[in-house]
Amino acid sequence: MRKILLFASITIVGLIFIFRLFYLQVYTAQNHNLFEDNAIKxxxxxxxxxxxxxxxxxxxxxxxxxxxxxxxxxxxxxxxxxxxxxxxxxxxxxxxxxxxxxxxxxxxxxxxxxxxxxxxxxxxxxxKMRKFEGFxxxxxxxxxxxxxxxxxxxxxxxxxxxxxxxxxxxxxxxxxxxxxxxxxxxxxxxxxxxxxxxxxxxxxxxxxxxxxxxxxxxxxxxxxxxxxSIDSKLQEFGELLMKHKRGGIIAIEPSSGEILAMVSAPSYNPNLLVGRNRSKNYTKMHYDTISKPLYDRSLLAQYPPGSPFKVLNALVGLQEGVVTTDDKFSCRMGYYYNGRRLTGCHSHPSPLSMNDGIAQSCNSYFCNVYRRIIEKYDDPAKGMNVWSNHIKSFGLGNYLGYDLKIGSKGYIPDGAFYDKWYGKGRWSSTYNISNAIGQGEVLATPIQLANMVAAIGNRGYFYTPHIIKNIEGDTIDENYTTPKYTTIDKENFEPVVQGMFDVYNKGTATYLRVPGIDICGKTGTAENYTKIDGVKTQLTDHSIFVAFAPKDNPKIAIAVFVENGYWGSRFAGKIASLMIEKYIKGHITRTDLEDWILSHSLEDEYAKPYSGKPFKINGETTLQVTPIDKSIKSKISNLSD
The missing domain is CATH 3.90.1310.10 (Penicillin-binding protein 2a (Domain 2))
Structure with a gap:
């Protein structure tokens, strides 16, 4: 019995040792995490x-x-x-x-x-590294x-x-x-x-x-x-034109959604963020809260879109059947309701049909169209929702889904917004009439407006804007190669496109024409407010311009924002025409426009202190920060181009 017990004990101990060795040398070796083993460098x-x-x-x-x-x-x-x-x-x-x-x-x-x-x-x-152990x-x-x-x-x-x-x-x-x-x-x-x-x-x-x-x-x-997808020559030219200015330029190829240029001004040399000086240079730019060189205005800045937004209201009006291309509206230097002027306007012939309304950028015309859209429905909130959905189908009011890490949504209001603000059933279209001309609660980024005008150039569809063109040995996301359609029927685009073409032929951009290129565009001036010491403060207006060219089968669509640029054709329009010519022709013939842009800076404009002299706009106490150019009519409320 003792012999059997001894033999069994030796056998059991031996099996334990064998099992332990197997566990340590085979099983644990297979599950050994080399990255957590401090004995392995x-x-x-x-x-x-x-x-x-x-x-x-x-x-x-x-x-x-x-x-x-x-x-x-x-x-x-x-x-x-x-x-x-x-x-x-x-x-x-x-x-x-x-x-x-x-x-x-x-x-x-x-x-x-x-x-x-x-x-x-x-x-x-x-x-000398041998002298420093551990390094x-x-x-x-x-x-x-x-x-x-x-x-x-x-x-x-x-x-x-x-x-x-x-x-x-x-x-x-x-x-x-x-x-x-x-x-x-x-x-x-x-x-x-x-x-x-x-x-x-x-x-x-x-x-x-x-x-x-x-x-x-x-x-x-x-x-x-x-x-x-960037054209480096076009990008370089855009950055040159935006020197001593603040704002953004986005140029898109409508047939693909590829971003041709994405300019944010002011910018910086990318080599500043390389090497041992990166931290110092980054910190310096990060704390420059005035010019904000690290802030990408082309993707992040949200501006009132101003008059370029009017073309969307024309499209929605046609789609909803509340206006025809022949309907005319009068303008008496602004839009009046119950004897009160709600928006101002500039001098031009009156009355106007849709074509001239777009070409002359008439505020009164588009206020009438906007009211008809909202008031088509018994409930203004329902009308606002219909209007909002049409506008959002162009990519406004939400992230576009492009392949860059940053962006802003912009804003397109709906019925729920005004129900919350004024109370359900306690407001009408005249409460938010500024939406008709791209002011009010409407906000958009440069890339959203460039995408919007690309959709118009395509007569109703767009491709999600993207920066990638090709990946070595791979394909790009199909999201960027699948067209997205707006809610507007194709036939409704032609009269609006013609109106944008006539902006260059007989409207607010006649002196910006480029020989040999049929450009469709829209000037824009957006009022610019901020708060200083808690008081709503008016600064010099933003200059905005959107365009695509050629008129048929466009190769480029562009949006230009120049902060404090006074009015649409003064800075943004010139820049847009030059960018279009540079891309399509490869050289510049409108050297007069180029010389003007390169010789004019807005740095003094950005440095101006406010005058401190208060006045009232729509009942709100306002401070005028910079003098309004004499060539612009006196502002009581929203002013057109």
Whole structure:
């Protein structure tokens, strides 16, 4: 019995040892997380980031070598900090701050000590790295911008923070990620995939060679190159025209929805956000709350669309059958209701039909059309909802779904908005008559208006605006190749298109015509208010212009906003005509317009203090900030072009 018990005990113990060895050497090895093993050092091999080309194949963004000084806090040995700091061009306090921050993050994981060494600094430091245990140099690539334009389009790279690392474990402390523009939108495609080498350490924390002879090591996968839809020559020209001005330009190819130019002014050289000076330059621009160079006005700024919005009311009026192209309305320097003038207007022939109403940008005409739309229905809220849905079908009042990370919704009111504001059944179309002329509660971004005019040029449909044109070895999202249709029937577009064509032939943009190009456009002047010390304050009006060309089968649709630009044809109209000619012809013949734009700045306009002299508009106390140009008629309320 004892022999059997002894044999059984030895057998059981032996089986336990065998099972334990199997568990440690086979099972746990299969589930062993090398990235969490402190006895194994991880060295990352960063891939080449994908290049960025413009629509014509011009290289815009490439790469340049960069060297980061890395360290593992627990492995740092006593060193000559004065010599080390001298080599890195930092002071001792900076050394302590970096070390303590990294130690707090993780004493075992690699952290960046100093990023983006130049080739020269790297060469000097490399010779002495053996003296500084726990530190090593890691090579990676930085962006090299082959251009000085398109900073808001191209974006930039910045270091990841703890929040990003927590959400995306792929990234480690010190890694770079796209922060804005194309770099952010197509980060997953451009970045590639890091390779990694696992280095075994002994009990004295010394490297003893590749873990398991490198069987788990991986090679980096380079990022894919992309081609964006921007025409760099057109972008450069647009930025030149917007120099010393604030605002945005969006140009779209109507037949595809591809963004040809996306100008935000003022802008900056994208190379300012590369290398060791990135943080300093970014901070300086971030705190420039006056000119806001980091604020992309082409996508984020929400403006009253002004008179360009009138063409949508013409389309809705035709669709709803409340107006014909032959109906005429009179104008007595404004629109009157019960003997009270609700909106002002400029001098022009009267009465006007739709064609002349568009060409002459008559406020009274469109107030009449707007009232007919809303009052077609017994309940004004229902009329507002019908109107709102038509307008929103052009992409206004919501995010367009383009492939850029930022944007604003704009605003298109509906019946519920006014029910809440005035009370259900306690308002009528005259309460919000300013919507007829693109003022009131209506807000739009430059890209929304460019998309709107592209839909008109296409006679009723548009493609979601997008910046991507081609991805190496891949296809673009079908969302950008599928047409979206408005609620307006195709036949209703022709009279409106003709009216926009006559804006150039006999209307408010006659002197902006470009020989050999049939342009359809619409000038706009939007009132501009802000609050100063709690008082509603009037600033100089915004200059707005939308257009597409040629009239049939358009190649370009454009929206231009120039802040404080006085009226539509003064700044925005000239810029739009020049951009259209530059894109279609490749050169400028209207050099008179070009010379005027390049020689006129609005910097003095932006610097003007308010006069402090109050007056009343529609019963509200208002301060006039800048003098109104003498060529503009006296303002009592909304003024047309």
């Amino acid at each position: 991880k060295v990352y091999d960063y891939p080449k980031r994908g290049f960025v080309y413009d629509r014509n194949g011009e290289l815009l963004v490439a790469n340049q070598p960069s060297y980061d000084v890395m360290f593992i806090p627990r492995e740092v040995k006593p060193l000559d900090t004065l010599e080390f700091c001298s080599l890195l061009k930092i002071d001792k306090n900076r050394f302590k701050d970096i070390y303590q921050k990294a130690y707090h993050y993780s004493p075992w994981l690699p952290s960046v000590f100093i990023a983006h060494l130049s080739k020269e600094d790297y060469a000097v430091l490399q010779e 090593y140099i890691q090579k990676r690539s930085l962006r090299l911008y082959q251009t000085t334009i398109g900073a808001n389009v191209l974006g930039d790279l910045g270091e990841v923070n703890n929040a990003i690392i927590k959400e995306h474990p792929y990234y480690k402390m010190g890694d770079l990620i796209g922060k804005q523009g194309v770099e952010a939108s197509y980060e997953d495609i451009l970045r590639g995939k890091k390779g990694v080498k696992f280095i075994q350490k002994d009990r004295f924390n010394r490297d003893i060679g590749p873990y398991k002879d490198g069987v788990y090591d991986t090679l980096p996968e380079p990022g894919k190159d992309i081609t964006i």
